[in-house]
Amino acid sequence: MNKSTAFAIIAFSFMSFFLYQGLYNDPKKVESPLIGKEFPKFKLNDLFINTAHDNNIFQNKKTIINVWASWCLECEREHSHLIALSKDKNFDLIGINYKDNTDDAKGWLNMRGNPYRIIVADLSGDLSLDLGVYGVPETYIIDENQVILYKHIGPINNRIIQQEMMPLLGNIE
Amino acid sequence: MKKIFIIIIFLLSTNSYSEDIEKQYKSLIEELRCMVCQNQNLAESEAPLAVDMKQKIKEMLESGKNKEQIKNFLSERYSSYILYEPPINNQNIILWFGPLIFIIILSYILFRRYIK
Amino acid sequence: MIIEIGYIGYFLLLLGLMNCLLLLTPKFVTGLNVSSNILLSASKLHFPILLISFICLIATFVGEDYSLDYVAKNSNSNLPLMYKISAAWAGHEGSMLLWCVVSSFWMFLASIFSGNLHKSLRINFLATMGILNLAFLLFVVATSNPFDRTMTVPIDGGDLNPLLQDFGLIVHPPMLYMGYVGLSVVFSFAIACCFESDFKKEWAQWIRPWILASWSFLTLGIALGSWWAYYELGWGGWWFWDPVENASFMPWLMSTALLHSVIATSEKGMFKSWTILLSIFTFSLSLLGTFLVRSGILISVHSFASDPTRGIFILFMLFALIGGGLIIYTMNSKKFIDDNEVTLFSKEGFFLLNNILLVTATFTILLGTMYPLFLDVLGLEKISVGVPYYNAVFIPLMIPLMLLVGYIPILLSRASKNAQLTQLGVILILSIILSLTFSVSSILFFIGIFSATWIIVNILYDVILSLDNRIKLKNRIGMYFAHFGLAIFILGASVSENNKIEKELVLNVGETKTIGLFDYKLEKLRELKSVNYDAIIASVLVSKNNQFITEINPEKRLYHSSESPMTEAGIHGRIERDLYVSLGNMVDDNKWSLRIYDKPFIRFIWIGTIFMVIGSIFSIRFKKKSL
Numbered sequence A: 001m002n003k004s005t006a007f008a009i010i011a012f013s014f015m016s017f018f019l020y021q022g023l024y025n026d027p028k029k030v031e032s033p034l035i036g037k038e039f040p041k042f043k044l045n046d047l048f049i050n051t052a053h054d055n056n057i058f059q060n061k062k063t064i065i066n067v068w069a070s071w072c073l074e075c076e077r078e079h080s081h082l083i084a085l086s087k088d089k090n091f092d093l094i095g096i097n098y099k100d101n102t103d104d105a106k107g108w109l110n111m112r113g114n115p116y117r118i119i120v121a122d123l124s125g126d127l128s129l130d131l132g133v134y135g136v137p138e139t140y141i142i143d144e145n146q147v148i149l150y151k152h153i154g155p156i157n158n159r160i161i162q163q164e165m166m167p168l169l170g171n172i173e
Numbered sequence B: 001m002k003k004i005f006i007i008i009i010f011l012l013s014t015n016s017y018s019e020d021i022e023k024q025y026k027s028l029i030e031e032l033r034c035m036v037c038q039n040q041n042l043a044e045s046e047a048p049l050a051v052d053m054k055q056k057i058k059e060m061l062e063s064g065k066n067k068e069q070i071k072n073f074l075s076e077r078y079s080s081y082i083l084y085e086p087p088i089n090n091q092n093i094i095l096w097f098g099p100l101i102f103i104i105i106l107s108y109i110l111f112r113r114y115i116k
Numbered sequence C: 001m002i003i004e005i006g007y008i009g010y011f012l013l014l015l016g017l018m019n020c021l022l023l024l025t026p027k028f029v030t031g032l033n034v035s036s037n038i039l040l041s042a043s044k045l046h047f048p049i050l051l052i053s054f055i056c057l058i059a060t061f062v063g064e065d066y067s068l069d070y071v072a073k074n075s076n077s078n079l080p081l082m083y084k085i086s087a088a089w090a091g092h093e094g095s096m097l098l099w100c101v102v103s104s105f106w107m108f109l110a111s112i113f114s115g116n117l118h119k120s121l122r123i124n125f126l127a128t129m130g131i132l133n134l135a136f137l138l139f140v141v142a143t144s145n146p147f148d149r150t151m152t153v154p155i156d157g158g159d160l161n162p163l164l165q166d167f168g169l170i171v172h173p174p175m176l177y178m179g180y181v182g183l184s185v186v187f188s189f190a191i192a193c194c195f196e197s198d199f200k201k202e203w204a205q206w207i208r209p210w211i212l213a214s215w216s217f218l219t220l221g222i223a224l225g226s227w228w229a230y231y232e233l234g235w236g237g238w239w240f241w242d243p244v245e246n247a248s249f250m251p252w253l254m255s256t257a258l259l260h261s262v263i264a265t266s267e268k269g270m271f272k273s274w275t276i277l278l279s280i281f282t283f284s285l286s287l288l289g290t291f292l293v294r295s296g297i298l299i300s301v302h303s304f305a306s307d308p309t310r311g312i313f314i315l316f317m318l319f320a321l322i323g324g325g326l327i328i329y330t331m332n333s334k335k336f337i338d339d340n341e342v343t344l345f346s347k348e349g350f351f352l353l354n355n356i357l358l359v360t361a362t363f364t365i366l367l368g369t370m371y372p373l374f375l376d377v378l379g380l381e382k383i384s385v386g387v388p389y390y391n392a393v394f395i396p397l398m399i400p401l402m403l404l405v406g407y408i409p410i411l412l413s414r415a416s417k418n419a420q421l422t423q424l425g426v427i428l429i430l431s432i433i434l435s436l437t438f439s440v441s442s443i444l445f446f447i448g449i450f451s452a453t454w455i456i457v458n459i460l461y462d463v464i465l466s467l468d469n470r471i472k473l474k475n476r477i478g479m480y481f482a483h484f485g486l487a488i489f490i491l492g493a494s495v496s497e498n499n500k501i502e503k504e505l506v507l508n509v510g511e512t513k514t515i516g517l518f519d520y521k522l523e524k525l526r527e528l529k530s531v532n533y534d535a536i537i538a539s540v541l542v543s544k545n546n547q548f549i550t551e552i553n554p555e556k557r558l559y560h561s562s563e564s565p566m567t568e569a570g571i572h573g574r575i576e577r578d579l580y581v582s583l584g585n586m587v588d589d590n591k592w593s594l595r596i597y598d599k600p601f602i603r604f605i606w607i608g609t610i611f612m613v614i615g616s617i618f619s620i621r622f623k624k625k626s627l
Helices: A003-023 A073-086 A102-112 A126-131 A158-169 B002-031 B048-062 B067-078 B090-114 C002-023 C032-062 C069-074 C081-089 C092-113 C119-143 C167-194 C201-233 C243-268 C272-294 C308-335 C347-377 C387-412 C417-436 C443-465 C470-498 C603-622
Strands: A043-045 A052-054 A063-068 A092-098 A118-122 A138-142 A148-153 C501-508 C512-515 C518-529 C533-544 C547-552 C555-559 C566-568 C570-573 C577-588 C591-600
Touching (some): A003 C308, A073 A092, A073 A158, A126 B067, B002 B048, B002 B067, B002 C387, B048 B067, B090 C347, C002 C032, C002 C092, C032 C069, C032 C081, C032 C092, C032 C119, C069 C092, C081 C092, C092 C119, C119 C308, C201 C243, C201 C272, C201 C603, C243 C272, C243 C347, C347 C387, C387 C443, C470 C591, C470 C603, C501 C512, C501 C518, C533 C570, C533 C577, C533 C591
Parallel strands (some): A063 A092
Antiparallel strands (some): A043 A052, A063 A138, A138 A148, C501 C591, C512 C518, C533 C547, C570 C577, C577 C591
């Protein structure tokens, strides 16, 4: 076997290895560049009362932030999980109501229950754009210093909560 | 007289100003990826996220931001994946210089083999 | 009766597999005469076996046999008959079977027309084709069987994707496959040549029409795809550097290089080992393209449904076939000693430059297509590589190539140095003057126009000088047409991109707005209920200087089987410009948004490709030489 044959085989094996690995990557999964960065600064009104909120609403504990809307079908699917999560007082749960009609949003929650301690109304979608939101629902976790630890696109379920979110939220009772 | 002159200049420049913005807008939305589509740019997409982004881009252009600033703004939030033109950095150096290196190597091999 | 056809089709696939194994027996059995007859018969038999199987598949579509999973997914009782038939190759499994049928057809032709080849060459040639056919068929039977049954038989099918219910898309895949798979003939021939002690220039002559034929089909297939995207997708675009488009463009570029290199090999016995290597790589890119498109590894508007198992199978096939081919090549390449040496300033020297530029272009597109994947696998930041990158790296490579293309007639004239310089000067000035008749607004635009006029003026000059020399004209007519087609293409691309007008506007019914030279009036809208879709059709009246030009009818269609509406653009197409109207959304009662595109010279793009193919056919016709 001469040099060029050896070279051809090696080069080719490399290519094949890459292609093989590539088969198991999801081409659509893009990591958020905001992981490890601070939660963006915002100033938005509360959904229910006429008060403005900003980053001071965050308490010094791990917080789940959930982006949702009344017109979003998938949000319906994850709602019961959020209600369950709201019962755990080790972490906080904040909602961002995304480009929604306020009355529709309030009515939606009335029918299904409100798991959030505070809900801010992102009417224009500006905060969501700052977060790199693709659509609803999306769920973020920030730590005590408002640093973004985690982002999930789409509804959450038991597997995601147990395997991905709980390890970040710390021990539960 | 001077006032009229100034107003005319202003009107003329706003016209070309908005034309300029129009051109920048068009070229930007063709260079940015629709993040929820199967490989389409913002111009071709009617997805809600794309519509929102296009609106935001228009606002940013009108408030005086340039293309670079807008691209930076979006890639900070959505990652470089949103840019159809890959940034020139250390990670992408092979991408941008690869063709040049390739043609040099190929020319060398073929010339040496075949040209007397 | 219908249920049996599905079983017959499947049975024939298994028969085909056995036939391929039979074909390969000469390699393992001594007694050349008997076994080579088996090989020859099997290589011809494969085509009718697979063709009948494919006809069975079509029959199951026409007969609405939804017990077959593939039929249930891609057809519907309301589908017009024409589309029921074409649905047979609309999805992955059926199109893979079509690939196998086309492959068996090429092997059939190769078997019939190789009678005059050196015996050992012929056997290795057909045996290699046999291995390829076996691999493709194995892939279908093992992972992509169109005759698979469903668990429960649905009452009606899922319907053919509305985008595919279109004539262009009926013809596009078969054309493309004829091209891709034709290249497998060239590949097999190259491999077979590696086992001989030399690469005779007569063999290069023999394979040359096969290269040209494959190239022609590939050109037509790609042109059809581009044409389809233009009128169907509603945005007036004709090339997007989408990964799947790139997957077809790379073999095209390489086979363009190959068809030039083989001229030198067939006429003067030059570039022997390079031509063989190119032959192997060109088909390898076809295979790579298949892999990329069907494995789910890349995102594209064009991807088939993905499945990692299939991906692994194709990857293994890629590895074995290409790797094997490369190993065979590298082990034997030293044997190929050229009959003559090459000087740079000659026809062959220009071919070498042509090859360098085209192969670099291919590499560049490969790099751009695969780079995000490499980064992703390495765990680095995911990036996108799109139009801005490809335009930035591809166009600069093409510019010197266009200059070479134009210069060729002067080079071939073999006139004295001074005569060549005068000729060069005259044509250069003529081209620049002609270019300036277009109002040139940018350097890039000027380069585009100049390249086109440079090529055309050179050709015309040469034709005029050679009018009395029939033999010379006959020898060159293929080249004239092909290069002329290239120039027309460049003209179309340059002018339509530079002078296009694209505007989005909102019109009330009855309102008129002016865009460019034309006035557009939204006259009325009407509804239409067709067999498998409902549509809203707009009537847009176009006039110029108060003179009525035409009525354009863009549509918005909602197919019964789909959730999202589809747009059918209305196009008024003339050679000198297309007026293209796309219906947007209803903004308000009787108020609609429309997209209007004014695209001058855009038809030149596809007309150019037709000239290229005509040129290729002339070359096949007039360059045929018997061994």
